[in-house]
Amino acid sequence: TIEVEVVSIGITNQRETTVVWNKETGMPYHHAIVWNDTRTTKLCEQMEDRLGGKDCFRDTTGLPLASYFSATKLLYLLDTVEGLRQDAEAGKALFGTVDSWLLWKLTNGAVHATDVTNAARTLLMDLRSLRYSESILQQLRIPRAMLPEIFPCSHHFGLVDASLNTKLVEHEADEGLVGGYALLHNVPVTGMIGDQNAALFGQTCFHRGEAKITYGTGAFLLLNTGPQPVPSRHGLLTTLAFQLAPRSNGDLLLADAHPAHQEDADVLRGLPCYALEGSVAYSGSVVQWLRDNLQLVESAQHAEALADALPDNGGVYFVPAFAGLYAPFWREDARANIVGLTAFHTRSHVVRAALEASAFQTIDVLRAMQADTGLDLAQRRAALRVDGGLSANGAVMQLQSDLLCLPLARPRLLETTALGAAFMAGLGVGLWTNLDELKACWRVGKEYKP
Structure with missing residues (x-):
């Protein structure tokens, strides 16, 4: 056997997924409501009418009013689960995203906390103060006592009990x-960070203008915008990329010794780093739908084999809006479509169109990002970094590169979300002291050029 010493733990998780549990018993009041659950759509429509539209909280939180975010799920639970609101107002009920729930369990109830990247997705946090907005809490009638305390991603959160x-x-x-x-x-x-943010950090996108796409259940394009939040006027989310706990003076001197590393020094000082994000609800999960609902494929590998056997999609296009369209459209009333079918098409064409859907949806997201920031990623000639299960499909990645007119770089290690959480945990205990050490861990596995 190989003996290892575990010196720190990092947690990464689905953001927005909402858990509410009893502080005394530790038992959940309800099943977790996952990020892409749309049961609060009607509630959101009512809130829009009452509060002044979909963008009523955008200036504060960077987010539109949508079923995607935790606050609407929490409000639904407070209004529908018997006794929950009373317990919450009495300080007996706790809310958290999955990171908070795991931390509370690991510490045997000693710590109720979250990090800035998860808090940024609740629709309750002020992006500039990095604290909960008292105004929003009052408008939504959410008791402050049930919310976890917010910390930087590499904070010392607590000890395993x-x-x-x-x-x-x-x-x-x-x-x-x-x-x-x-x-x-x-x-x-010593590390907690939302999954897409962890992937950005694991891809070592530490500087303004660096971006990544993760092709997982959904597809998520994050662009690092630096130390100031960039408001979106084109349907994107303004969010936290990451924030480190401030390092010691000695560590700062190490970063400051290189003028070209000023951005690194700002990160090490604990300045928050912001991002623009475009979220596509269905990406890899479309393959699961093809398998489980239509029985068209047996596995992801089978889907890739069917798609790769064709020279192109034959004019068939798939819009996987099963839960509406996310960025940049935010149309919860949209529904999925398969268009272009003729009597000559086969299941292979449908499968290929499904795999290509993420690549086509990403075009709209990237255009919105460039419009919001004024950055022309093509002129920068820096590769857009990709990860997640679908990034292993060479045909889809080549199509993505062609459609975006950008080079793509896929790392050797595709599990960049786990890597980002490990980086955070290691920084939290001093295993690494500067960002150059992390950059040296990243290795390109495959490049695609338009």
């Missing part, structure tokens, strides 16, 4: 597993 190790060792015995969980006792949690 010994009781967790006991439970895990018991689980190991039940499952016939070899020991190892006891190593987690008193290990600090």
Whole structure:
């Protein structure tokens, strides 16, 4: 066996997914409501009428009023789960995104906290102060006491409680597993960051103008906009990219010794780094729909094989708006379409169109980003970094490069979300002291040029 020493823990998670639980018993009041759940659509429409439209909170939070974000899910639970509002007002109920829930469990209820990237997706945080907006809390009637405290991503959040190790060792015995969980006792949690932000950080997009696309369940394009939030007038989300806990003076001197690294020094000082984000609700999950609902494919590999057997899509296009359209349109009433079918088309054409859909939707997002920032990514000649399951499909990546007129760079390690969380956890305990050390960990695996 290989002995390892666990010195820190990093958490990365689906943002927006909402959990509410009892502070005394630790039991959830309801199943988690995931990020792309649309049950609050009607509630959002009512709130728009009452509060002054879809953009009523955008100046404060950077976000439109939509079912996507945590506040609408929390409000739904407060209004529909019997006894929850009373418990929340009495300080007995807690809210959190998945990071908060995991941290609370790991620390055996000792710490109720979140990081800035997850808090930025609740529709409750002021992007400039990095604190909850009291005005929004009052307008939505959300009790402040149930919200987690907000910290930078590489903060020392707390220690793993010994009781967790006991439970895990018991689980190991039940499952016939070899020991190892006891190593987690008193290990600090020193990194928490939302999944798409973790991918941006894992792709080492530390500077203004650097961007990545993650092709996972959905597709998410994030563009680093530097230390100031950039308001979007073209349907994008203004959000936090990441924020480090401030480093010591010695570490700052290391960064400041290189004038070209001024942006790195700002990051190490703990200045927040902002981003513009374009979210596409359905990307890799379209393959799951083809498999489970239509039985057209057996697996992701089968879908790729069918699509790769064709020279092109034959004029068939797929709009996977199963839960409406996200950025830059924000049309929750939109629905999925397959267009261009004739009697000569086969399932392979439908499958190829489904795989290509993410590439086509990303065009609109990138155009909106360039309009909001004035940055011409093509002129910069820097590769757009890609990751996630669909990025392993060479045909789709080449199409994406051609459509965007941009080079793409896929790293050797596709699990950049996990890497970003590891980077944060390591920074939190001093395993790395500057960003150059992290950049040296990134290696290109494959490049695509238009």
